[in-house]
Amino acid sequence: DAGVIQSPRHEVTEMGQEVTLRCKPISGHNSLFWYRQTMMRGLELLIYFNNNVPIDDSGMPEDRFSAKMPNASFSTLKIQPSEPRDSAVYFCASTSVGGEQYFGPGTRLTVT
Protein backbone atom coordinates (compact mmCIF):
# COMPACT_ATOMS: atom_id res chain seq x y z
CA ASP A 1 0.00 0.00 0.00
CA ALA A 2 1.29 3.46 -0.89
CA GLY A 3 0.07 5.00 2.34
CA VAL A 4 -1.63 8.36 2.58
CA ILE A 5 -0.62 10.60 -0.31
CA GLN A 6 -0.52 14.38 -0.06
CA SER A 7 0.25 17.02 -2.64
CA PRO A 8 1.97 19.32 -3.02
CA ARG A 9 4.74 18.55 -0.51
CA HIS A 10 5.78 22.19 -0.40
CA GLU A 11 3.82 25.30 -1.28
CA VAL A 12 5.02 28.88 -1.21
CA THR A 13 2.45 31.53 -1.99
CA GLU A 14 1.80 35.19 -1.47
CA MET A 15 -0.71 36.57 0.97
CA GLY A 16 -4.16 36.77 -0.55
CA GLN A 17 -3.73 33.86 -2.91
CA GLU A 18 -5.86 30.73 -2.88
CA VAL A 19 -4.17 27.53 -1.73
CA THR A 20 -5.50 24.01 -2.29
CA LEU A 21 -4.02 21.02 -0.51
CA ARG A 22 -4.85 17.51 -1.65
CA CYS A 23 -5.05 14.15 0.05
CA LYS A 24 -5.60 10.58 -1.04
CA PRO A 25 -6.33 8.29 1.94
CA ILE A 26 -5.37 4.65 2.24
CA SER A 27 -7.74 2.50 0.22
CA GLY A 28 -10.46 1.02 2.41
CA HIS A 29 -10.13 3.59 5.17
CA ASN A 30 -13.42 5.31 5.85
CA SER A 31 -12.29 8.20 8.05
CA LEU A 32 -10.09 11.09 6.99
CA PHE A 33 -8.59 13.82 9.15
CA TRP A 34 -6.89 17.14 8.44
CA TYR A 35 -4.38 18.37 11.03
CA ARG A 36 -2.17 21.46 11.17
CA GLN A 37 1.18 21.61 12.98
CA THR A 38 2.98 24.75 14.09
CA MET A 39 5.64 25.40 16.70
CA MET A 40 3.30 27.62 18.69
CA ARG A 41 0.12 25.57 18.65
CA GLY A 42 1.40 22.05 18.10
CA LEU A 43 -0.68 19.49 16.25
CA GLU A 44 -4.29 20.60 15.86
CA LEU A 45 -7.31 18.83 14.38
CA LEU A 46 -8.98 20.98 11.75
CA ILE A 47 -11.76 18.75 10.40
CA TYR A 48 -12.58 15.11 9.89
CA PHE A 49 -14.84 13.04 7.66
CA ASN A 50 -16.49 9.66 8.15
CA ASN A 51 -17.65 7.95 4.97
CA ASN A 52 -17.04 11.21 3.05
CA VAL A 53 -19.33 13.21 5.36
CA PRO A 54 -17.86 16.05 7.44
CA ILE A 55 -18.40 15.21 11.11
CA ASP A 56 -16.62 17.94 13.06
CA ASP A 57 -15.19 21.14 11.60
CA SER A 58 -14.94 23.01 14.88
CA GLY A 59 -11.17 23.15 14.49
CA MET A 60 -11.29 25.07 11.24
CA PRO A 61 -9.87 28.43 12.26
CA GLU A 62 -11.88 30.75 10.03
CA ASP A 63 -14.28 30.89 7.12
CA ARG A 64 -11.24 31.25 4.91
CA PHE A 65 -10.71 27.52 5.41
CA SER A 66 -12.89 24.92 3.71
CA ALA A 67 -12.59 21.19 3.14
CA LYS A 68 -14.33 18.73 0.87
CA MET A 69 -14.34 15.01 0.33
CA PRO A 70 -16.18 14.33 -2.92
CA ASN A 71 -15.41 10.59 -2.83
CA ALA A 72 -13.70 7.97 -0.72
CA SER A 73 -10.32 8.45 -2.35
CA PHE A 74 -9.87 12.21 -2.42
CA SER A 75 -10.10 15.23 -0.15
CA THR A 76 -9.08 18.87 -0.44
CA LEU A 77 -8.36 21.60 2.07
CA LYS A 78 -8.65 25.09 0.64
CA ILE A 79 -7.53 28.40 2.10
CA GLN A 80 -8.88 31.52 0.43
CA PRO A 81 -7.45 34.10 0.89
CA SER A 82 -4.26 32.88 2.52
CA GLU A 83 -2.46 34.84 5.26
CA PRO A 84 1.07 34.57 6.68
CA ARG A 85 -0.30 33.10 9.93
CA ASP A 86 -1.56 30.11 7.91
CA SER A 87 2.05 29.01 7.42
CA ALA A 88 2.32 25.52 8.88
CA VAL A 89 2.66 21.87 8.01
CA TYR A 90 -0.71 20.41 7.08
CA PHE A 91 -1.15 16.67 7.58
CA CYS A 92 -3.85 14.40 6.29
CA ALA A 93 -4.47 11.12 8.11
CA SER A 94 -6.81 8.20 7.53
CA THR A 95 -8.12 5.27 9.52
CA SER A 96 -10.50 2.39 9.37
CA VAL A 97 -12.69 1.44 12.33
CA GLY A 98 -10.27 0.47 15.03
CA GLY A 99 -8.58 3.76 15.41
CA GLU A 100 -4.91 3.87 14.46
CA GLN A 101 -4.44 6.91 12.25
CA TYR A 102 -1.92 6.83 9.45
CA PHE A 103 -0.46 10.19 8.55
CA GLY A 104 0.58 11.42 5.14
CA PRO A 105 3.97 13.11 4.65
CA GLY A 106 2.43 16.55 5.04
CA THR A 107 2.37 19.76 3.01
CA ARG A 108 4.65 22.53 4.20
CA LEU A 109 2.84 25.79 3.45
CA THR A 110 4.63 29.13 3.51
CA VAL A 111 2.60 32.29 2.98
CA THR A 112 4.68 35.41 2.42
Next chain:
Amino acid sequence: QQPVQSPQAVILREGEDAVINCSSSKALYSVHWYRQKHGEAPVFLMILLKGGEQKGHDKISASFNEKKQQSSLYLTASQLSYSGTYFCGTERIGGGGADGLTFGKGTHLIIQP
Protein backbone atom coordinates in the same frame (compact mmCIF):
# COMPACT_ATOMS: atom_id res chain seq x y z
CA GLN B 1 -8.96 20.59 25.81
CA GLN B 2 -5.37 19.62 25.14
CA PRO B 3 -3.88 16.75 27.21
CA VAL B 4 -0.83 17.62 29.28
CA GLN B 5 2.38 15.74 28.62
CA SER B 6 5.37 15.48 30.93
CA PRO B 7 8.24 15.84 30.84
CA GLN B 8 8.63 18.35 28.02
CA ALA B 9 12.05 16.99 27.18
CA VAL B 10 14.39 14.25 28.32
CA ILE B 11 17.95 13.33 27.45
CA LEU B 12 19.07 9.75 27.97
CA ARG B 13 22.08 7.59 27.37
CA GLU B 14 21.56 4.61 25.15
CA GLY B 15 20.25 1.73 27.22
CA GLU B 16 18.49 3.87 29.84
CA ASP B 17 14.74 3.83 30.48
CA ALA B 18 12.20 6.63 30.09
CA VAL B 19 8.60 7.27 31.07
CA ILE B 20 6.38 9.82 29.32
CA ASN B 21 3.09 10.79 30.90
CA CYS B 22 -0.14 12.09 29.39
CA SER B 23 -2.99 13.49 31.46
CA SER B 24 -6.43 14.70 30.43
CA SER B 25 -9.11 16.66 32.25
CA LYS B 26 -11.83 14.95 30.20
CA ALA B 27 -13.17 11.40 30.21
CA LEU B 28 -11.42 9.48 27.47
CA TYR B 29 -12.41 6.73 25.06
CA SER B 30 -8.87 6.02 23.95
CA VAL B 31 -5.29 7.24 24.04
CA HIS B 32 -3.00 7.06 21.03
CA TRP B 33 0.79 7.36 21.07
CA TYR B 34 2.83 8.63 18.12
CA ARG B 35 6.49 9.33 17.49
CA GLN B 36 7.62 12.06 15.12
CA LYS B 37 11.14 12.58 13.84
CA HIS B 38 12.25 15.98 12.61
CA GLY B 39 10.78 16.83 9.22
CA GLU B 40 8.66 13.69 9.09
CA ALA B 41 5.07 12.73 9.77
CA PRO B 42 3.92 11.30 13.10
CA VAL B 43 4.13 7.51 13.16
CA PHE B 44 1.60 5.41 15.06
CA LEU B 45 2.99 3.44 18.03
CA MET B 46 -0.04 2.08 19.85
CA ILE B 47 -3.61 2.72 20.90
CA LEU B 48 -5.12 2.01 24.30
CA LEU B 49 -8.83 1.74 24.84
CA LYS B 50 -10.63 2.43 28.05
CA GLY B 51 -10.51 -0.33 30.60
CA GLY B 52 -7.12 -0.26 32.26
CA GLU B 53 -5.43 -1.55 29.19
CA GLN B 54 -1.72 -2.14 28.84
CA LYS B 55 0.12 -2.83 25.63
CA GLY B 56 3.63 -3.26 24.40
CA HIS B 57 5.86 -4.37 21.63
CA ASP B 58 9.61 -4.64 21.52
CA LYS B 59 10.77 -2.45 24.39
CA ILE B 60 8.01 0.14 24.16
CA SER B 61 4.88 -0.30 26.24
CA ALA B 62 2.05 1.82 27.56
CA SER B 63 -0.70 1.83 30.13
CA PHE B 64 -4.02 3.64 30.42
CA ASN B 65 -5.74 4.41 33.70
CA GLU B 66 -9.24 5.47 32.68
CA LYS B 67 -10.25 6.49 36.19
CA LYS B 68 -7.41 8.97 36.41
CA GLN B 69 -7.59 9.79 32.69
CA GLN B 70 -3.89 9.22 32.45
CA SER B 71 -1.63 7.24 30.19
CA SER B 72 2.07 6.51 30.37
CA LEU B 73 4.51 5.40 27.69
CA TYR B 74 7.47 3.29 28.81
CA LEU B 75 10.67 3.06 26.81
CA THR B 76 12.98 0.33 28.08
CA ALA B 77 16.66 0.01 27.24
CA SER B 78 16.39 2.94 24.85
CA GLN B 79 18.02 2.80 21.43
CA LEU B 80 19.33 5.64 19.30
CA SER B 81 16.38 5.12 16.97
CA TYR B 82 13.98 6.06 19.76
CA SER B 83 14.98 9.72 19.49
CA GLY B 84 12.17 12.02 18.42
CA THR B 85 9.12 13.79 19.72
CA TYR B 86 6.43 11.67 21.33
CA PHE B 87 2.83 12.77 21.23
CA CYS B 88 -0.20 11.43 22.99
CA GLY B 89 -3.51 11.93 21.22
CA THR B 90 -6.75 11.56 23.09
CA GLU B 91 -10.20 10.64 21.86
CA ARG B 92 -13.21 11.68 23.88
CA ILE B 93 -15.94 9.43 25.15
CA GLY B 94 -18.53 9.05 22.41
CA GLY B 95 -16.02 9.10 19.62
CA GLY B 96 -16.45 5.42 18.99
CA GLY B 97 -12.99 4.89 17.63
CA ALA B 98 -13.31 7.13 14.60
CA ASP B 99 -13.00 10.55 16.19
CA GLY B 100 -10.39 13.20 15.62
CA LEU B 101 -7.57 13.31 18.15
CA THR B 102 -6.53 16.09 20.50
CA PHE B 103 -2.77 16.02 20.82
CA GLY B 104 -0.50 17.06 23.66
CA LYS B 105 2.41 19.42 23.02
CA GLY B 106 4.84 16.54 22.80
CA THR B 107 7.87 15.23 24.69
CA HIS B 108 11.26 15.64 23.05
CA LEU B 109 13.42 12.57 23.62
CA ILE B 110 17.13 12.63 22.83
CA ILE B 111 19.13 9.44 23.07
CA GLN B 112 22.89 9.86 23.23
CA PRO B 113 25.41 7.09 22.52
